[in-house]
Amino acid sequence: MGDFKLLPQPQEFNITGISSFSPSTEITHWAINQEKLPILTRGILPLKKEDNNGQAHLNYQIEANMDIPSEGYTLSIEKESIHIKAKDKAGLFYAFATLEQLYEDAKDQEVNLPLCQIIDYPKLSYRAVHLDVKHHLETTDYYYGLMNKLASYKVNGIILEIEDKLKFKRQPTIASDDALSIEEWRKISDYAKERHIEISPLVQGLGHASFILKHPEYHNLRDNPSSDWAFNPLDPKTYEVQFDLYLDAIEAFPHGKYLHVGGDEVHTSGRGSKEPALKLQLIWLDKVSKFAEEHNRTPIFWDDMPLLQADVYAPMFKPEMTEEEVEKVWEENEHKLLAFLDDFPKNCIYMRWNYETPQAPGNIKAMQWFTDHGMEVMGATAGQTRWVLMPQNDSNMENIRSFAVSSIESGSKGLLLTLWDDDSPHFELYMRGILAFAEYSWTGDKRSNEEIKMAFRQREYGFPLAAIENAFISDLEGPVAFWKNALLKGNKRNYLKSMEQPMEDGLMDFPNINDKGAWSVANADRLEKAAQYMELTDSISKKITLARSNALRNDYNLQVYEQVNKLAQYSPKILLTLAEYDNAVSRDEIMASAAKLKELKSDFNSLRKELENVYRKTRILNKPANYILDQDHHVHLANQSLNFDWQFYAEMLFFKQLDKGLEKEMYLENTDPLKK
Missing domain, CATH: 3.20.20.80 (Glycosidases)
Structure with missing residues (x-):
């Protein structure tokens, strides 16, 4: 019969069987009282205007005297006909929006539209x-x-x-x-x-x-x-x-x-x-x-x-x-x-x-x-x-x-x-919250958060991604929260540009070349989390790759999440490489781990370029050259540079300090007579 997950869920939605309408069926339609066909936001219904109501598959009308709140409607799909009755123009528009979702699910799953009766209206106007x-x-x-x-x-x-x-x-x-x-x-x-x-x-x-x-x-x-x-x-x-x-x-x-x-x-x-x-x-x-x-x-x-x-x-x-x-x-x-x-x-x-x-x-x-x-x-x-x-x-x-x-x-x-x-995440990343709001403000409290997440995945990506094993967004929250301050002393990412002391004071300490291993001991908890989040982001990466291969729509949304995951994975990678450098003893080990750290800097430049290329498909990244930044009383990250540097200040600062640290290490290596 198919699995139909509408969002927001209608107030009453009863499925009783399978209609004769397949995704390939051309649906003829007839407007009772000459009502204009509303705009179809998804543009996927195979509709054809019919001059004879007796032969039309779909008829629709506005009936202001309906005993239903404003913006409400009824939608009935019978064996060979579809009937829509709406309280007003908005209700008619929303009835067709629901029909489009039903059709989209049927098309995704290659099944016929369901026999169903829907009574629907909003709980909040x-x-x-x-x-x-x-x-x-x-x-x-x-x-x-x-x-x-x-x-x-x-x-x-x-x-x-x-x-x-x-x-x-x-x-x-x-x-x-x-x-x-x-x-x-x-x-x-x-x-x-x-x-x-x-x-x-x-x-x-x-x-x-x-x-x-x-x-x-x-x-x-x-x-x-x-x-x-x-x-x-x-x-x-x-x-x-x-x-x-x-x-x-x-x-x-x-x-x-x-x-x-x-x-x-x-x-x-x-x-x-x-x-x-x-x-x-x-x-x-x-x-x-x-x-x-x-x-x-x-x-x-x-x-x-x-x-x-x-x-x-x-x-x-x-x-x-x-x-x-x-x-x-x-x-x-x-x-x-x-x-x-x-x-x-x-x-x-x-x-x-x-x-x-x-x-x-x-x-x-x-x-x-x-x-x-x-x-x-x-x-x-x-x-x-x-x-x-x-x-x-x-x-x-x-x-x-x-x-x-x-x-x-x-x-x-x-x-x-x-x-x-204020801190300017990509707008695509707001969509899950927006759709949850759409559900709760229209329907009320009828489905659990997990059920709404499943409906979100089905609506936004298609039926193949609805199942819980395809979920990754909530899993990504932990690595992102860790990323924010992974390279810093305390919660200072937003304050790197506004602190009275030098920006470098916000950065975590660099390993001491005269006290090998001490840095790793001092940062044991941070390193343990870094290892956990490296493993988790690897798992998320595989899920997003699989999602992109199976999604029926909205690949761009997945591309944005893919970039967020890569950035969130980067700080753990830095920390674990620093630990390797901190514990290196022989000259060969030191040189090898130093080379890995330098390679990370090159990788970061590529990572940033890739992320910006994805973001700028829909987003204007840079402010005008003559733009005046304000006094930033609430310390908004997105107010701290004209270009997109504000997103990467911690990483940029880290690599600046890394270069200094490696230069000092190499100088001591080359001047210590016992190591020649």
Whole structure:
């Protein structure tokens, strides 16, 4: 009969047998009430328009009076006919997206479509993904392909954090030279809208304003003259600049219902005014919220600072706290919020972001506080935070599930999946988390994470890779986490360029030529892990090679994982070769191990070139030559060089030190009379 794994899984999906529709069957279709055929994102259905409804295999219609939520539909595949009935245009689009997945599975397995009845609708009405382009852009073609993919999995919103990647007309200095024009972004927005995705801009406001305030002509708008982080909320010119950016962003993304104004992680003084920080924040929020409303946008605001300034923030990230303990914190501190309650805009959505502990009583209490006081609240989970090279923690699937479930149970309008570009993994590596979010925000909690991973592999690579023995992504997380600091003292990869002391101080010690073997003893635990991860990455390499030979689609995604695995394997290889060098005693052994280390440097240059060649197929790796890097208050890896050096600083630094160490070794070898 075949194995059909839809994603997201429909609310009701009953298979009762096998239809007469084979993958080679040409399906004639007929639109009841002249409804237009929706866009087919996968483009694989063998459809043919039929002029006679009586002979059509497939008929479809929109019936607004259906007893089903918005975006819902029914899909019935009978022996020789297919019937689709949708609540609205979006529902019709999603019905065909489901039919395409069914057809894709049938084609992969060379079986007929199943006899089945599907009743389907979303549990959350707004299912949005965050695109953060502050540190780099993808190619334009990639964005168009991404719109198709997200739509095919029933994502219906994007919050696009635009920073300087829009060619602003009203404040042109702010735009990066590689920014897309208003017209280019609008075309992408139009394309998304045709696929029932609304793109709304996020223009960072009060804080996170380095992309603006780093430019000399805006220095006078800084809250702190020495920092490019935050605007002065008491300067009227602050709003002239921000409103200009809003207007351009609204033009670029005309279909979005929201204007996300940011507002997180900032403490302002108003250039030394005596106003409390919370009051200043709400002055700013009131002004930008009114502007949004005047331009037919609902403002969205990250809600962390009012909660932090009122001392009720910490419990949201302490799931071990009981409800009683949380209530005590609120009893002691809620008055700090209530004192400014009238200043909170009521037209704003307060976005409660929590990437690790959404189930904590403190987080639930904070969301309820906004609701209890007449304000709308929406959650934000994460598929990528500050993980380097690739997302970790099973793509954060469990926390995504938890926040989706609590959002559904609370009757929330929707949920946002943030995908931060701070440390800039390749976007292809976000896909597993995105598809898990698509499942949980549409369907709710019906399948386990392992079942969703299996559906992910079937959907993204094809039926031959669905089985668990083909899984490798979670296995790769350990080697990647080890790679980050394998050659360093402590957790310093992000800080190599920003440390006050020389960069070399962040590098692990080099073997001492006068104390052979001591380095290996001191680094025994590190070497043990290196050996384990060498073995594991060898196993992963074989799985990816086999996957690439068996995958029916998305080979590029596998190519990216292949490069990540090679890079993750490289640091263990260095460490084990260093141990060999450290324990070498005879001149021949020393020279042989030194030669291996030098060869690793040559191998690294080839590895980097190969990785960059794969990445740049969809990603713009370098910033413009005249780009001004900001002050990097949060130490973002991707903000630390104009080219792609930031990804490899630890390795580059290591080889610099290696050359010095080998030169010293060779000098002593050649000048020691006992060794001549």
